[in-house]
Amino acid sequence: MTITDSVRDTLEMPAERVLSHLHPEGSFDLADHVVPTGREEVWRFTPLRRLRGIQDDAPLDGHSFDIEVHAPAGVTAGPVGLDHESRGTSGLVPPDRVSARAWAAADSVFLVDVPTEHVGDEATTVTLTGTGNEVASAGHLVVRAGAFSKSTVVLRFQGLATLVENVEIVVGDGAELTVVTVQDWADAAVHHSTQHAKVGRDATLRHVAVSIGGDVVRHDATAEYAGPGGSVEMLGMYFADEGQHIEHRLFVDHNQPKTSSNVNYKGALQGEGAHTVWIGNVLIRKIAEGIETYEENRNLVLTDGCQADSVPNLEIETGEILGAGHASATGRFDDNQLFYLRSRGIEESEARRLVVHGFFIDLIRRIGVPELEEQLVLTVEKELEKNVSKVQFG
Numbered sequence: 328m329t330i331t332d333s334v335r336d337t338l339e340m341p342a343e344r345v346l347s348h349l350h351p352e353g354s355f356d357l358a359d360h361v362v363p364t365g366r367e368e369v370w371r372f373t374p375l376r377r378l379r380g381i382q383d384d385a386p387l388d389g390h391s392f393d394i395e396v397h398a399p400a401g402v403t404a405g406p407v408g409l410d411h412e413s414r415g416t417s418g419l420v421p422p423d424r425v426s427a428r429a430w431a432a433a434d435s436v437f438l439v440d441v442p443t444e445h446v447g448d449e450a451t452t453v454t455l456t457g458t459g460n461e462v463a464s465a466g467h468l469v470v471r472a473g474a475f476s477k478s479t480v481v482l483r484f485q486g487l488a489t490l491v492e493n494v495e496i497v498v499g500d501g502a503e504l505t506v507v508t509v510q511d512w513a514d515a516a517v518h519h520s521t522q523h524a525k526v527g528r529d530a531t532l533r534h535v536a537v538s539i540g541g542d543v544v545r546h547d548a549t550a551e552y553a554g555p556g557g558s559v560e561m562l563g564m565y566f567a568d569e570g571q572h573i574e575h576r577l578f579v580d581h582n583q584p585k586t587s588s589n590v591n592y593k594g595a596l597q598g599e600g601a602h603t604v605w606i607g608n609v610l611i612r613k614i615a616e617g618i619e620t621y622e623e624n625r626n627l628v629l630t631d632g633c634q635a636d637s638v639p640n641l642e643i644e645t646g647e648i649l650g651a652g653h654a655s656a657t658g659r660f661d662d663n664q665l666f667y668l669r670s671r672g673i674e675e676s677e678a679r680r681l682v683v684h685g686f687f688i689d690l691i692r693r694i695g696v697p698e699l700e701e702q703l704v705l706t707v708e709k710e711l712e713k714n715v716s717k718v719q720f721g
Contacts, residue, residue, distance in 0.1 A: 353421050355430060357428060359427075360423060360427050362382060372604040373545055373574060373604075374543060378519070378543060379489050379517050380463075382424055385463055386463065389464040391488055392464060392490070393455070393458060394455050396454075397452045404437075404451055405437070405438065406435045408435065409436060413436065413469045416471070416495065419495050419521070422549075428465070429466070434465075437453070438468075438471065439453065439470045440471050442476065443474050445477070451478065451481070452481045453480070455482075455483065455484050457488025457490065457516060459488070464489065466491070466493075469496075470497070471496075471497045472498050477504075478502075478505070479504075482508045484508070484510050484518060485513075485540070486516070491519045491520075493522075494508075494520060494521070494523070495523055498531070499530060500530055500554065502531070503530070504532050505694075507537070507696060507699060510537065510544050511539055512542075514542060516542060516544075517544075521547045522546065522549070523548075523551075525553050526551070526557040527553045527557060528553065528556050528557065529557065530553075530556075530557050530558070532550065532560070533562070536564075538564075541571065542572070543574075550580065550588070551582050554583055555585045556585055556586065558588070561577055561579070561588070561590040562693055563575055563594075563605075566597075568713060569597070570598070570601065571601055572602045573602070573603045574605075576606040577606065577607045579620065581615035584614060584616045585618065586618050589621050590621070591622075591690060593686065595626070595627040595687075595710070596628050596630075601633040603635045605638070606638050607639045608640040608641075609640070609641050610642045612644050615645060616645055619648065619649040620652075622653045623655070624639060627659070638655075639653035639654070640653070664682050679711070
């Protein structure tokens with residue numbers, strides 16, 4: 328896609344420049360992004376050697392996937408041209424080399440378009456099934472919710488692929504949108520996703536990320552506001568098995584007054600070499616008076632040999648706010664919980680399952696998609712069966 332100078336200036340030159348060490352200034356120009364070495368702050372946790380060259384110069388012209396769409400009446404979902412006016416409307420500017428490469432390599436845009444004032448109880452579901460990872464594929468997805476609409480969009484990723492993508496989410500004034508991404512990849516898949524949301528005046532976005540598969544999954548999700556009164560809720564659930572690397576990087580930019588955000592991610596790890604990374608950051612600009620924000624990450628280590636990195640951050644430029652805070656915790660669950668259940672006649676293996684289910688269930692029930700919530704409860708059960716005898720308490 329060719330971007331005019333005026334559009335490029337609008338996207339790359341915000342009225343107020345605020346530098347963040349966790350979110351360097353983005354650019355569409357690939358020359359502005361050096362090949363990462365792992366010494367950079369934003370790459371220091373990522374196993375670069377397992378990215379199959381997507382951060383360097385590996386081709387991104389693969390098409391090894393199938394897409395299945397289910398859209399309720401009134402919602403359109405399908406490919407459009409690179410020159411479609413929806414592309415770039417979220418304000419996404421590639422923050423790293425992989426995102427910039429994906430922007431340049433994508434040959435179409437997949438648009439999910441919810442019309443103004445549309446209200447529907449049925450979710451739009453887009454399922455991408457990878458059919459091979461010999462050549463990496465680049466994608467560009469736009470989810471657009473018209474003003475005063477109410478809708479849910481579920482994005483499922485499964486099969487085997489090496490996928491790099493940019494996802495734009497645009498929530499119109501007064502709209503309520505839930506976007507759920509489910510990463511249920513095959514073991515050897517690699518998925519790098521850059522997601523950016525713009526939330527309109529008095530609009531609400533619930534963004535849910537579920538990562539339970541793949542060799543390396545790295546998601547960078549950011550949100551900003553197009554007017555006062557906007558609300559963002561980011562929920563996440565991940566379960567890393569032996570050798571898996573799952574990384575979630577969250578950034579909420581409070582660039583408007585009287586906005587709110589809440590980030591809550593929970594993860595579990597089991598198996599030798601399982602590694603999860605959660606980086607949370609909230610920027611409160613000078614203009615963002617009267618905002619309220621909180622971010623939280625909890626990790627449950629089930630076996631030896633796992634590593635969970637959790638780094639919450641707050642960058643505050645004004646004290647005229649309602650509240651701001653963060654919390655992070657990583658550890659094994661308390662063996663007192665196991666003792667309590669065992670003392671009531673519950674077998675040890677079942678007690679272990681109940682403790683882990685209890686860890687996740689409050690978050691699962693907040694997703695708001697009943698059929699997906701039921702599937703995730705079963706997924707937790709299947710994950711536990713892999714290493715149930717190795718679960719450690721302490």
